[in-house]
Amino acid sequence: MSVRVVARIRPLLEKELDKDVVVHADRVEEGRGLTVVKIPNPKNEAEEFSFAFNSVYPQATPQEPLFTAEVAPHIKALFQGVDVTIFAYGVTGTGKTHTMRGGLRLAERGVIPRLLSNVFRRGKKLMKDTNGGTTVDVALSYYEIYNDKVYDLLEPPERRTASGLPLREKDGKTIVVGLSERSCEDLKDFERLYIEANTNRVTASTKLNAHSSRSHAILRVKVTQTTGDMVKESTASAIDLAGSEDNRRTDNGKERLVESAAINKSLFVLSQCIDAISRGDKRIPYRESKMTRILSLGQNSGITIMILNLAPIRSYHLDTLSSLNVSSRAKRIEVREIENEVVFKQPPRTNSGFGGAGINRQPLR
Numbered sequence: 001m002s003v004r005v006v007a008r009i010r011p012l013l014e015k016e017l018d019k020d021v022v023v024h025a026d027r028v029e030e031g032r033g034l035t036v037v038k039i040p041n042p043k044n045e046a047e048e049f050s051f052a053f054n055s056v057y058p059q060a061t062p063q064e065p066l067f068t069a070e071v072a073p074h075i076k077a078l079f080q081g082v083d084v085t086i087f088a089y090g091v092t093g094t095g096k097t098h099t100m101r102g103g104l105r106l107a108e109r110g111v112i113p114r115l116l117s118n119v120f121r122r123g124k125k126l127m128k129d130t131n132g133g134t135t136v137d138v139a140l141s142y143y144e145i146y147n148d149k150v151y152d153l154l155e156p157p158e159r160r161t162a163s164g165l166p167l168r169e170k171d172g173k174t175i176v177v178g179l180s181e182r183s184c185e186d187l188k189d190f191e192r193l194y195i196e197a198n199t200n201r202v203t204a205s206t207k208l209n210a211h212s213s214r215s216h217a218i219l220r221v222k223v224t225q226t227t228g229d230m231v232k233e234s235t236a237s238a239i240d241l242a243g244s245e246d247n248r249r250t251d252n253g254k255e256r257l258v259e260s261a262a263i264n265k266s267l268f269v270l271s272q273c274i275d276a277i278s279r280g281d282k283r284i285p286y287r288e289s290k291m292t293r294i295l296s297l298g299q300n301s302g303i304t305i306m307i308l309n310l311a312p313i314r315s316y317h318l319d320t321l322s323s324l325n326v327s328s329r330a331k332r333i334e335v336r337e338i339e340n341e342v343v344f345k346q347p348p349r350t351n352s353g354f355g356g357a358g359i360n361r362q363p364l365r
């Protein structure tokens, strides 16, 4: 069981070029890689908070190096039978969908199409190298969790039931009953399915963008390798999480409250699972939300990668601090001006319900 937590700071958008940048990538010391995110204390700008990660990707990082460093190394393990899970976590507008799905141009492709492309390539090579002795089948499932209900995105929206798909335990694993699965031959096949499914997601909802930022979208790639009567099965899951911002700050409608309660709960459980896995705990609280339960997070020898997406500008300041608190593996506070008193003060709590999740963490020094 292993977990990596990395941060990716997105570049400024066209309309943000004159905005104040408050989030920076840094290193622990000269000559080391970027592993620290720095952000001022909104209550005292002379003070700076630092958050430590396994790696930090600064504004200019293209899609390819992120994939090559964080995901590509695990594809071998996937073919050895290890489950791989990749999350994009962060406030709406910070680059989760860009990171996972990306754009249509080759260089803009995100983690998901690159993962699929590598899986197909490796599968084909394996079949060739074994002269067909081993066959490799790649099957996709794609679903979303909205208000703690599971909806199949490979099915047209009119076939959705209000209660969503039920879960059931089988051989110690959680299965989504009735979730469809489609076999895929190549990247073209995948892209056709994926585009169609993303259209299902949008047409199933009346409030397009609002909806996608309030549900978790989970793509599951099942790799089945068959050699004679031996079958090896493993899955790679790529998850574009619901926005971690405090929805209640902008809208107090009843529907929003139900949504944010569901989002907060599942993101909180997720961060607790990540913490527990990285500490090497025996007990992972994965059963406490549907998302972590379906993924059986931490229940096998799996590899988990969490990518925290960050927008560098001031208008995201409080939400950025809140998501750094949840996902950073260690935190310290630095004082820029020598005459300032060193105070180990926590960033302000937001109403998101998990803004204080980092409170018990140890400062690095």
Ligand code: ADP
Residues within 6 Å of the ligand: 009, 010, 011, 013, 061, 090, 091, 092, 093, 094, 095, 096, 097, 098, 099, 213, 309
């Ligand atoms: P989220 O899914 O977290 O709400 P998006 O992925 O939709 O955020 O990103 C918000 C905007 O920022 C989009 O216009 C997207 O194209 C742009 N963007 C995000 N990350 C990057 C990046 N690394 N490079 C260039 N543009 C980016």
Ligand code: MG
Residues within 6 Å of the ligand: 096, 097, 098, 212, 213, 240
């Ligand atoms: Mg998105």
